[in-house]
Amino acid sequence: MSSTQERLVIIGGDAAGMSAASQARRLRSPDELEIVAFERGRFTSYSACGIPYWVGGAVDERDDLVARTPEEHRERAIDLRMRTEVCRIDVPGRRVLARDLEGGEEYWTAYDKLVIATGARPLRPSLPGIDAPGVHGVQTLGDGQALIDTLERTEDRRTEGRRAVVVGAGYIGVEMAEAMIQRGYDVTVVNRGKEPMSTLDPDMGRLVHDAMTGLGIEMVNDTEVTKILTGDDGRVRAVATENAEYPADVVILGVGVRPETELAREAGLPLGEHGGLLTDLAMRVRGHENIWAGGDCVEVLDLMSGRERHIALGTHANKHGQVIGSNVGGSYATFPGVVGTAVSKVCDLEIARTGLREKDALAAGLRFVSVTIESTSRAGYYPGAALMTVKMLAERRTGKLLGVQIVGREGAGKRVDVAAVALTAGMTVEQMTALDLGYAPPFSPVWDPILVAARKAVAAVRADTASS
Template sequence: MARRLVVIGGNAAGMSAASQARRRRGRDELEIVVFERSHFTSYSSCGIPYWVGGLVPGPDELVARTPATFRDEYAMDVRLRHEVVAIDLSERLVVAKDLANGGEPVRERFDDLVYAPGAAPVRPDWADGGPAGVFGMQTLDDGAALMGWLDADADADADADADADAEVVAAPRSAVVVGAGYIGVEMAEALVRRGLRVTVVEKSPQPMSTVDPDMGALVRDAICGLGIEVRTGVAVTGLKETDGRVSAVVTDEGELPADVVVLGLGVRPNTDLARDAGLPVGRTGGVVTDLRMRVADGVWAAGDCVETVHRVSGRPVYVPLGTHANKQGRVAGINLGGGYATFPGVVGTAVTKVCDLEVGRTGLLERDATAAGYEYVTAVIRSTNRAGYFPGAQEMTVKLIAERRTGLLLGAQIVGRSEAAKRIDVLAAALWHRTTVEEMTALDLGYAPPYAPVWDPVLVAARKAAAAVEAGQ
């Protein structure tokens, strides 16, 4: 009799796990049932701002594999609009609600379970049950809801112009983005592209808390350069509504007019079901797994719902990124299928852009290094992406953090224009292999005037960091 695998979550981690398991076990050996609460499978949440901003034509371009592909080519029973509401480990049973049919309960037994519901957007109390026009940005359904709001209002405005008796619903002209992390700054740019007047509100002193404040100040300059108003050190306390629609965001420094509000406050691990089922949850809030992504006998977890280990600090961390989700899902699926694989942890590498400004980071920030007990030195340099005399040469800022005594690289950040962000990959590889900044000064990096100065910015930063280590010994 075939074993039955039930997968909770049909995006990156869940479908990677299911696909790998299928490649190793035929349909006669393994039945696969996937529950996904949204309308899509295997899609790029990171692409939503580019869809909203008009750089991507529509949601179909953000879908890697459709439910039909998984059903036809992978022999999976994919059930969209099904929300799992309970897991019974003793009975090896999951209970789901069929959202498309009035919440009708569905029960499925399992031999193996992959828990991969992803992350849940942070949604403060003041945003719950409030006026229309407030949107989180976590799934393609969220993106579709925002696009529907913007487009419906624009259509209504056009219809009102054509019909004097029509109810006038003005198209949104002002937007407030709450939170200035990755999704916040990307959505702010997207809304500016749509012609809205945009204000970003951030409780921290600088935007982009995923980089150190001195680097975040550079990001702030770029955001302001787009015509976006940036309010830092400001807390949102509520919303104001008019005729059931949001009309302003209330802060501790006054009200900000808003026809639409986007929440960019980050995410938390979606672990409520796991807690209720008695699965272990770590201090970061994510499900605890072993190196093979196993949680318990026959139970696996992967993606934005799990915690992992930081390879530099050695501490548990929660880093919700699609890159990790796909790798973790692949590891879980290989092991489910009878193979052997492990997930060795992360160094926290991420990149983003604001207009033409590129931002990259990897490893520890200064506050992380302090929390981990390191004494460290920092080095900040300004260089160019190409030879200074070559057309198109633009400035970039590179910051390195190194252990004071050993010179071990602990973290790096880059902010600059063209060809800046992906240089972070060199530094991520150096971190992965526990390289010192002195060793980095001899890295054999590619050189040609169109691509780099003779001394690449990474090498210049390594030299300055190595000198700071030597001076501090």
Template sequence: MTRRIVVIGGDATGMSAASTALRHSDGELEVVVLERGHYTSYSACGIPYWIAGDVAERDELIARSPEEHREAGIDVRMRTEATAIDLERQVVSFRAVDGDGEDGELGYDDLVLATGAVPVVPPLDGVDAEGIHGVQSLEQGEQIVKDLDGSSARRAVVVGAGYIGVEMAEAMLSRGLEVTILDQAPEPFTQIDPDMGALVRTAMEDMGITVLTGTAVEGFDTGEDGRVASVRTADGAIAADIVVLGLGVKPNVELGKDAGLQVGQSGGYVTDVRMRCVGHENVWAGGDCVEVHHRLSGQGVAIALGTHANKHGRIIGTNLSGGYGAFPGVLGTAISKVCSLEIGRTGLGESEARAAGFGYVTTTIESTNVAGYFPGAEMMTVKLIVEQRSGRLLGAQIVGRANSGKRIDVFATAIWNHMGVEEMTFMDLSYAPPFSPTWDAVLVAARQGVKAVEDDIPRSPA
């Protein structure tokens, strides 16, 4: 007998779950995907680079079109929005977004929630004005490109200096605009500690970006044409021809919440390690709409990131087709760049470590990316957060130039394995002058971490 899987959301998690399940089935599965937008399987993370012009065509961001998925046997229904879930009857209600399609109900044997995240849009005066854009979906990206191509916008204001904010600041700069970036926090890029964020600020200022921190947006004023003209803040108005909102996202869980699914403290669906919604054998969820286990803090966190979304999709698909897949949790590893500045982080930042109750010391070192005498040698700054006494690595942050950021993966792998800085000091990492100094920055940081732990140990009076 055919088993029907209904997937809500046709991006990374949803399509990966659908195709993995189908690939491992023997024709006993029917897979239906409901997607309210125009696209499937695209790289939202790539949008800033398309807007910047680094990626020439929108379609390059699309890994697989609805047609390609259909050819693979998946029943993809575009512009179709799920409106309700009845967990008892095992039925999803849907409606055609464009009004000319079919509304109805669809029964399922297994349900996959891959509804992603929704942007945080503050209820600010004038936020709906023309020229103010979110940048979370490919549709929104299209609107920005259209707006930039069709207007004579000269001054861009980016609200929010997190990942998407700094990436959009770079994109606007690449487009030749004057760029101001705003954030309420004291330093940009709150995913890293303020002392490291200050390095990002300096670098962005050197690139010609105006960085206004400790600045809350109060509203937006429009010109006579109804288009945004300035951003209102406590410190005055900032003229703007175009505004990008990069205020982060939150899990999109209304549908499941209404149906009675459990949502955690982070706002995402609570699942078991196999990505099954707790208490529901045949309901699965993954990607930006779920809460995942942080391996260090032990807490549930919501992290909107394509790599997790893809992993979840594969795990769900594996489980749906009789295999075993389990998500081992996250460390909060992330990487970004603003022009030539690379920013990486993994594990816990200082405030996260404190919130989790850890006692810690920190150390911050500077090192070159390649041998100091090698052409292109540039400094990078590495900060470690290390547990008191035990010396266990809790977190690492990198701000530097070319070929510095990806070193965060070495720290991530070390943290994953509960390494202490003492053992890390003499790890066998690769060395050649075009790739690192004889002591790679990772080793230098570990060594200084050892000293910080030592210095912190109280000495008995002599």
């Protein structure tokens, strides 16, 4: 490294880390900026969100989920060191201690600028039998491959009557339930919540429950798993709760993730309420001029509640990386926050939400009205029109949009994007009713479901104002 060259060190080789590396390289040449990235796994720049669809067979090959290989990063003058884990950050000394996981060698690497993109780790409940063969998380491509290997062994032994138990009914849980249905398994979902999809209000979660049951999935809500039972061969054979046992050839854990911030904690870097790193708008770690962080290891500002939240999504991670790379590269960019938009599906059921749920609005001290409508994805007379339910929250008196939830069939999920834009713009539900949305019978009724909900919300706000 020359006397004028800076060194950027990146911990983590997936979405946020390598997006930062790529953007910084676009802005600064190798003579100006040396980039060293450490990744403890075997893959870089891949879509973890695509793993359920690979497992279920909608995506053919593992490599289809890889956006850029280590070799492709290296061709862009990024010194990417695979199977290498950073085990210590020395903030005062501006260096990191790395360990080669294949050879065992440990060595220090100095940095001028540091990016922490360590991601999140899946929650693994401390239960008897949790580490038995046949129990799987699905956070990384390696996890996905291990699960597929287990499924193929099960399918080699049995051609019918195969059983899968999914623990948890959030996004990963419902997506993995779909994957198992697609592979021909009998599926049971054991969920500690009263309804699946706790990111929705319970009344909307009940719609998801009913639809999943209609798909042949056994839903066991409001129930805690107490242990994993194993057979004589040591492999999983069932999941036990306080009152029942559910036979299983495979168990899939979908109980959420936590920020992977142990390194940061040990280094004395600031963490938030949810365990994620705290950054400013430029994604710089608070109080540290030369350290940035992004992706699933950080907390982000919820623009609706004004509070920090941990949201593990690839969309945010890639945006964080772009912002970090721009700032490290000498330009300027910010990440202002999120409104909490997410979309998922289980078979033909689409599930979407953005903004606040009722309990979020109550926690934020907001007074609100909520309305729920049913509509169709297309003109009712057009073939393929499918029902959807839209729930909308608006602030009392002002009518400001606070949140939207949608559950329905084809054409339901992505309608949430209209609401996400309206939330970001701070629109009222009355302003939304005048939105010039695209219309043709194959795509929408004359009044789009989002606008139908907005009209009903306007009426609720006016009625509430008149009665108070």
